[in-house]
Amino acid sequence: MVWMLRLTLPLAGFWLVLSGHYTFLLLSLGALTLVIVTWIAWRTDTVDRAGVALHLSPRLPLYLLWLAKEVFLASVAVSRQVWSLRPALRPAVDLTPVGDMSELSQVIYANSITLTPGTLSLTVDDNGVEVHSLKASDIGELQAGEMHGRVRRLEVR
Template sequence: MSARNPLLSRHRGTALALPPLLAAFWLVMSGHYTWLLLTLGAASVCLVVWVIWRMQVVDDESLPLRVLPRLPGYLLWLIGQIMLSAVTVLRLVWSPRRKIRPGVGTVPAAGMSDLSKVIYANSITLTPGTLSVSFRNGDIEVHALRAEGVAEVADSAMPRRVEGLEKR
């Protein structure tokens, strides 16, 4: 198998982790454990693994297993930040004195890996009141409901926590 697909030989751990992860995901999402559905689920997992193997897309970038141990803690923290930001946006919108003055600026992300940049940009977008617009010279361009919001994102704990996901 590895002679035919050199990508799998380099990323054997990632390739071997894919079928059990897909099967576990299917079992959790299905919720049905009859013989027929378990057989169809196993067949669908095999089909997906075969298609992925044929496409030669299994690597550490497509399935970054190194972030999985720290991901639940980060997601809990991010949910808390989303809730806090939602309250802040709610106050801005419902305030009798509108203090909404949108601003665009860049947030430094030059020292981050590509995976960390993507997680960071998506986390910024998920947080109400901010939006990742684009990548510029290794930094992330951010739109915020308040001009100070861009600086708040840059000074927050988010970049440190995102980089902490990939620590080995």
């Protein structure tokens, strides 16, 4: 029963925030939709009973702020390269190690790399994240480990 609340309450809150319309009809349709989605999840047994990784939540907002700053700075750098007459692009593909990160942290790390303009996560496995970059120096920065360290600090051990 607890998993139903863990599924329904965040979905309801997310829907309310995104909807912005609070008429009786729309609230009723939203409630009906939540009941149907919860019933389908129960019938198909698709809900991971382990729950959501709420242990990340206290540190996640600071990480997201840092990531937003990095995305902005990388956007400016990529824009400069695109608009320059002689771009200094040296595309490269290399592996950045993940160490003993949990699967969730590996996914956060790989998605953070992909969100940052100029870099793209190609594959993720236990050896590391294969990264394509517009500049080889960007891979060097990833291998230096600042982003890796910040993702590691999200984990509660």
